[in-house]
Amino acid sequence: MKKIRYRVILLLIPLIALFIRILGRTIRWKRRYEFRKDRGKIYALWHGHALGLALFGMDRNIVVLVSRFRDGEIAARLLKHLGFEVVRGSTEEGKSHKGGRTATKKLIELLKEGKNVAITVDGPKGPPFKVKKGVVYLAQKTGRGIIPVCVKFDEYVKLNTWDRLIIPKPFTRGEVVIGEELFVPPTEDLEGARKRLEEILNRLSSDA
Template sequence: MIRKLRRELVILLLPFISLLLRLWARTIRWQNRYDFEKDKGKIYALWHGYALALAFFGLDRGIVVLVSRFRDGDIADGLLKRFGFETVRGSAEEGREGKGGRSALLKLMELLKEGKNVAITVDGPKGPPFKAKDGVIFLAQKTGAVILPVCVKFEKFFRLNTWDRLVIPYPFTKAQLLVGKEIKVDPEDALEDKRRELEEELLTLERRSLGNPG
């Protein structure tokens, strides 16, 4: 009951929270800029712990974000829309045999074919952390979309004690978007091989974000 009331209070305060986060995002001193407009129908893959970081970087870019249907997803959905993102509720795993409804996967396929760029946290919505699931690989294989692994390196930040080790940047810190090697999934490719390739690429970016060369 208390948790439900707390969630409803947060939803009620979303306009105020989103304004504060927008102001916070504007203080970040980005050392590079990525031209999202040049991409058409790409999938940005990232760890769940960097979701806020990418939201700061991708403000008002019209990127489509896959958001969980879990109750906590209501908060993320509201914030992302106020940040200028589009959202699709569901999971990249859902359209698979035995996984339930197909609506989210079909919608993502449609948007990718229209040239929209899609962002997916590949270890979400509940983990395990830093373990890529193959839903994003399946989506790329079915649509022909290229997967672009991404991460963010902050000069000063802290991590929450959450399952995803959420990265929170300090205001006015320097930041850099890290972009990995593009991953193309052909019809004949084994999903598990490509899943491991994506996971290794994201782990390499994670190490670089922490100041380790890889």
């Protein structure tokens, strides 16, 4: 039964993408953040804000890291339909079964080429609102800045999922909230950098 449901969802991806595009067009954005002006930036966000950023960032050639879990295949196909580039795997070093080394190497190459990369820093399975070290490792290795991102909506539904996924209501007002850019020097301890980013994101999402 689960396999049948999974296959049905895959078949419905184009329709779901169309629905998301229509929903995105109804959102009245308060302020516009122009992702196209950035070069080689790492956008860090909570998993629960992923839909919000997707609604705003469609067709801007942002690279998104997507897990190799089965659910990741659904997300990857959907994101491609929405105009994102996808890298499958994880930034968790040493976890080769999750595509850790391969994904990290690919992301480093793309960042050096000037591509912007978005990472849900508590994904793909949580725990929620806890930053994993992969994103700060990536920033340290490349010297690129991390831009903390949260998405705020006036009216929305918050699902009872592990990530507390936020789904905006049609025609609501939305805003992309950007935190101060964070750099990770070569000598900085990754745990300290991870905590810094976590504090910034928690503050941003609390304000949002």
